[in-house]
Amino acid sequence: MMEPILSLKSITKHFGGVTALENVSLDVAENEIVGLMGPNGAGKTTLLNIIAGTFPPDSGTIHFRGKDISRHPAGRSCKLGIGRTFQIPQPFVSLSVMDNLRVAAVFGQHRMAKGVTDFDMIIEMTGLGDLKDQPAGDLPVLSLKKLELARALACRPRLILLDEIAAGLTDPEIPGILKTIAEIRAMGITVIIVEHIMKVMMQAVDRIVVMDKGSTLCSGTAGEVVNDCRVVAAYFGA
Numbered sequence: 022m023m024e025p026i027l028s029l030k031s032i033t034k035h036f037g038g039v040t041a042l043e044n045v046s047l048d049v050a051e052n053e054i055v056g057l058m059g060p061n062g063a064g065k066t067t068l069l070n071i072i073a074g075t076f077p078p079d080s081g082t083i084h085f086r087g088k089d090i091s092r093h094p095a096g097r098s099c100k101l102g103i104g105r106t107f108q109i110p111q112p113f114v115s116l117s118v119m120d121n122l123r124v125a126a127v128f129g130q131h132r133m134a135k136g137v138t139d140f141d142m143i144i145e146m147t148g149l150g151d152l153k154d155q156p157a158g159d160l161p162v163l164s165l166k167k168l169e170l171a172r173a174l175a176c177r178p179r180l181i182l183l184d185e186i187a188a189g190l191t192d193p194e195i196p197g198i199l200k201t202i203a204e205i206r207a208m209g210i211t212v213i214i215v216e217h218i219m220k221v222m223m224q225a226v227d228r229i230v231v232m233d234k235g236s237t238l239c240s241g242t243a244g245e246v247v248n249d250c251r252v253v254a255a256y257f258g259a
Contacts, residue, residue: 024087026051026211027180032071032081034235041067042078043235049180054202054212056222058246059232060256065215066108068232069182072213073105074098086179099128104178108185110165114158118149118168121157122175129176140175146204147171148197163189170201181205183214187221199225219247231255 025048034042042064049055057065071078074095083091090098112121122140144153147167152160157168166186173181187198195218202225205212216222222229223243231238231246233255239246246252 023051025049026053026086027072027213028082028084029068029072030082030084032068032078032083034067034071034076034078040235042071045081045232045235045237047230047237049211049213052206052209052211053228054206054214054226056226056229056243057213057215057232058217058222058229058252059238062234063232063255064235065232066184067235069105069184069213069215072098073103073182096128099176099178102129102177102179103182104129104173104176104180105182106166106169106173106184106186108188110162110169112157112160112165112168112172115156117154117156118160118171119144119153121168121172125172125175126177129178143171143174146201147174163194174205178210180211180213183212183216185215185217187216187218190218192220195220223247 027049029045029047032042032045045068057068059065070076072083074093074097077092082089085101085103088101090101113124116124119140122143144150147170149164149167149171152164160168170186187195190198199221202212214226226243228240229243229246230240231252238251238255239249
């Protein structure tokens with residue numbers, strides 16, 4: 022069996038008296054698309070923050086491409102090939118869309134993953150072609166979310182963490198994000214996605230990991246987890 026691109030072992034994180042993550046272990050294979058699902062407060066975004074290096078775990082280890090990154094800050098993890106988006110877009114508002122990508126590239130890997138060759142391709146792929154010269158501060162919310170994804174891709178990631186990238190999209194817009202996720206995989210990029218829109222989870226991911234109260238509840242295909250009585254109880258009560 023090939024070594025996973027990402028391996029989390031017994032990750033625990035406390036914020037004061039609150040246990041945000043408790044003994045979470047997860048392996049992600051190269052070029053896999055894994056969905057993180059769970060009710061609000063389950064620990065999904067906290068887990069992405071731990072992986073990305075926003076803050077370190079209190080205990081446990083993170084290995085990325087065989088390297089221990091458990092205490093790496095976000096900038097160093099980005100250099101190694103971990104890109105991420107945020108639920109609330111955080112662009113450089115005074116810079117153009119294209120310049121936001123250029124800044125992101127400075128902090129990314131020296132080599133792009135296979136298929137990621139230039140900024141214009143990323144701009145077109147994310148549907149920002151008509152806005153590339155616009156200041157980011159002038160963009161509407163949905164375009165800002167597209168810019169979040171474009172900036173993450175400009176970092177030349179081997180692993181990309183998508184935090185509710187489809188939030189706010191209408192039903193006719195969902196096929197577009199599904200197509201984009203498939204294109205990201207075709208570039209050789211591994212994906213972990215947090216999402217509440219079940220249509221995205223059902224169609225985009227290979228495997229769903231369900232979290233509840235800071236722990237992993239179960240893992241399986243979309244069909245398996247939506248029919249798991251533990252998942253139903255976590256969302257709706259026993």
